[in-house]
Amino acid sequence: NSAPRQRSLELDEATFQQSKRLFFEALQGDKQLTRREMFALLNQANISTAGQRGYYLLWRNAQEGSICFGPMRDKQQTFVLLDEWAPNAKRMERDQALAELANRYFSSRGPATLQDFVWWSGLKVADARAGLEAIASQLRSKKIDDQTYWMPPDRESLPSISPQAHLLPGFDEYLLAYKDRSAMLETQHSQIISPGGGMFRSTIVLNGRVFGAWRRVIKKGGVSIALQPFGTPDEAENRALFKAASDYGEFLGMPVSLS
DNA sequence: AATCCTGCCTAGCGGGAGTT
DNA sequence: AACTCCCGCTAGGCAGGATT
Structure with missing residues (x-):
């Protein structure tokens, strides 16, 4: 929910859409631009990047899947178009995507709790829970001190080459x-x-x-x-x-x- | 209607490494 | 020597929903 923040920065929907077009045109064809260069694009179009305005526009364009981080140029992060950087992305429905994210988290980070997944993913508790519940039958769970930990079923205990x-x-x-x-x-x-x-x-x-x-x-x-x-x-x-x-x-x- | 709860946001912080 | 940058933290303010 970005509307209050957008208002407080005196930005409107039209300005956001304009930033989206500017970024798209500038980055199209595997171009990579630094934060400074992205801000320059906005400034040239008379969109002020003062205060948090520039950061907000970058954030929201990233949030909506238009842009993402590309490689480092010297010590600067660059931005690229998400569709070019990660082409042929699998499209999935929301509930399917939640289940997939939960699956990847618990398969790689388990044993972990629902709260861990909420924290890591930034999802709302209800969404995180829905994702976990969708894949819970494929996981093993263990209750320790009132906390339920979830992990993949095939996790072998590590060989005890100690100390390591x-x-x-x-x-x-x-x-x-x-x-x-x-x-x-x-x-x-x-x-x-x-x-x-x-x-x-x-x-x-x-x-x-x-x-x-x-x-x-x-x-x-x-x-x-x-x-x-x-x-x-x-x-x-x-x-x-x-x-x-x-x-x-x-x-x-x-x-x-x-x- | 008052209060609590929750999520969301911002500001300020911070250690170390790189840069000027 | 002073600045800048960074992958998040906490505290505190706020809004909106839930509960009493």
Whole structure:
């Protein structure tokens, strides 16, 4: 429901439709434009982008499926036409689409709760529930502490090669895809990982649980990895951490040093 | 009619990395 | 050294619907 916001920005339907045409004509033929260039198009047509007006027009065009993010150009995000960027999209009815989204979420992120899905998808609770109910018979559920968790039926338990460490980037879905993150991140440590302002630092994950934060500094001739663990790792855990760090160095193709 | 609840919106915030 | 950018958070205001 964008009408109140549109009004408060002194935009009307005709202006939105005009922006849609401008964007379409400029982007047609696999063109890619940065935010700045998109705003310039509007300004040339005497549509002010002051305040949140430009952002609103980008948002609503994206919301309605006209445009989407394309590749980065230097450090700038670009916009492209959705139909050109993702051609031959499958058309589906609303209830079918809700079921499909629920299926993809719970198949890939499960075990997860309805609230997790609501948070991740941005759907209304009623819509999210409808999607989940449509596919519930294909999922396995487990009740823990009054919460029902849904997951795919064929999920095997992971082999217990323990300890096992991963160095995950900031904003990784491992944390971000859930409303309730207490299963992998102890509440007492959440401040360190998510210090406020919605920032998520890169995490050390040890045996499935967040064990600290880390960061890298790339220097001439190698990458230096600084670990900030919550506690003191034992010898076996240290070996797992070292392996994760050297895997990362190998991925970058650089010698790695731990600090 | 008053109140509660819910969803939606905005403002302000924020750490770290890149840019000027 | 100061700015800018970013994938979201919370708090608080508001509107509209539900409940009493």
